[in-house]
Amino acid sequence: MTKARAMQPLASGLADPVFGSQIVFRTVLDALSAPGKIFDLSDNLAGTPAKLPPAAATLLLTLADYETPVWLQSEDQETRRWLSFHTGAPKASAPSEARFAVIDGAASSARLGDFNLGEDRYPDTSTTILVLCDALEGGLPVALTGPGIKGSTRFAPRGLDASLWREIADNNAMYPLGVDLIFVAGSQLAGLPRSTQIGGGL
């Protein structure tokens, strides 16, 4: 009955769902506490569907569950099936419905303002967005300042659409509302919460 569906192989999840997800969660916490700093998940990577970089896949396995609708900018059947199998996370009907989202940093179509920005009483309910990039270094550098950064720090993700930094500055202006961003490339990630000010490379 469900055989046709069952025959397709499915990428596996975290090798150790409990401890693996705890370590990854801790890493996300650290990344959002130290904006722009690059973290590596190589030791705890999950099995990955073809169209999702390992770090993004591992983050979704850790963070998403059946109560967190996920929005994928490039909707893809294999990724969706993998995500729903491992996390039970439903598909967000619109960006504003998403608790988590995956967008392509090189595409200009994603508007950060379209996502859930939270509300005054519960700003924490906004969307957390994974931004896929080519690499977390070697791009046009920007200077980051704000909580978690001593003085200022340099952040230079590669392969981003130029409009994204303007979007991020607009997002920043809405503080305490706004989305939080996690840049991912390969097995690496770096956090850029809404509290971080962007300067420089604009």
Next chain:
Amino acid sequence: MSAHKHQTERQYWMGVLARSTADSVASLLVSLGTVPAYEVIKRPETGTLMLEARAGGAGRRFNTGEATLTRCVVRLADGTMGFSYALGRDRKKAEHAAILDAVLQTESAHRSDLLVMIDRIAEEQQAQRNIVSRKAAATKVNFFTLVRGDG
């Protein structure tokens, strides 16, 4: 217990396995002789399920509390996936039931034997429910009128 009218065959055996004891699920597995090679896709894991109910039985949905639930997913060498979901915290039973769910979907020689045994377990479960119901029926009130006045 539940209305079995619209169940598919797979829903039927999954329900019977979920209601079975760990021992009877294990004995079904033993009846296969050799357990087929399988890979665990989701390790047996205990979590909770939020139980929803409806106000007045049919009205607005509300959350009435959670229940423990254990699940497991396995894959046979031919790619067939077997699932198990059952109330409680029995991980061994979950893994065994997931293997059986997979075997029951294949054209294996054991399939028809297994189905016969599952029917037998289902009959036992039904017989047990029947006894419980008959004990309750013994406490059913049969009203009769003692005296009926004129005014």
Next chain:
Amino acid sequence: MYVAVKGGEAAILATHDLVAEERRGDPSVPELSVAQIREQMQLSVARVMNEGSLYDEDLAALALKQAQGDMIEAAFLMRAYRTTLPRFGSSVPLDTATMAIRRRISATYKDLPGGQVLGPTYDYTHRLFDFALMANGEDAPSAAIAPEALDATMQRVPDILGDEGLMEPEVPPADDPRPFDLTRDPIEFPADRDVRLQTLARGDEGFLLGLAYSVQRGFGGNHPFAGEIRLGEVAVQFVPEELGFAVDLGDITLTECQMVNQFQGSKDQPPQFTRGYGLSFGHAERKAMSMAIIDRSLKARDFGEATEYPAQQEEFVLYHADNVEASGFVEHLKLPHYVDFQGELELLRKIRAEQEERAIALKEAAE
């Protein structure tokens, strides 16, 4: 204000050993097994599952054993354990109309389809001690078995009157929204029915019983009838995201109570009977009845009734029904408050000293 102090560690470790010994009691008396508690203390197990908000009879029995029979401590253990588990999803709404009935009574209709089934109840016992139970070791008791089983399903009693339009209807709102979950989101007031029912379902039985009693005695103004009480097993179904069809997970025992109340009617609504609903895990009839009475009294606002009594005030009821929260706040008072108290003591001494100085000054001025 709290201040971290050191030095209690050895004492605390020693209390763990001491409480373990106390829990065991006289070692010449055989130890209780969890299975014994599960099978022979079923009503306590039900209460712990309700107030712990987690259906698992073995865990509730273990909680009772570990807490030396302290219900609230046992509920606390269940709540704490629950937080360590992932949640896989929400069930298909339980359908109590498909319940395999073990008890079903109505105080509003004598003759109803399916009949009055008394089931296992203490209602008709004489509350006299059975000293044979103290002796132990008698043969297992056996219940009478009727030749025929009960009807496979029985219509819920309020639905019978509903057919005449005399009963407040219970229908889902448009879109049948997913219910609020107080374990995920903070309660806000005014609270909707789903919020109220979830809070009551995990609320303390004693608190709800006292409030329900107050309603009946006139502090709430509703005269309820027990439209129906039913006890039995209901199948739990779940649609796993990865399967896409409903799977039967097994059965759970539930007690359901439908209270029927008089209502005068208003400008907008014709006179009709109104309803209160109670649902609890296991056999927990007093809890389900209390819940149903309070569910109705909390509808006061919806019906434009005055809300002058405690049982009609949702903030009062919903914020104080949870015994784990309540005991947490009451019992935290035994934690060290040395600094607060010293502060108050100093202040009091200072005020007293100032008063005395003033009194002396006044006295001297007078002389």
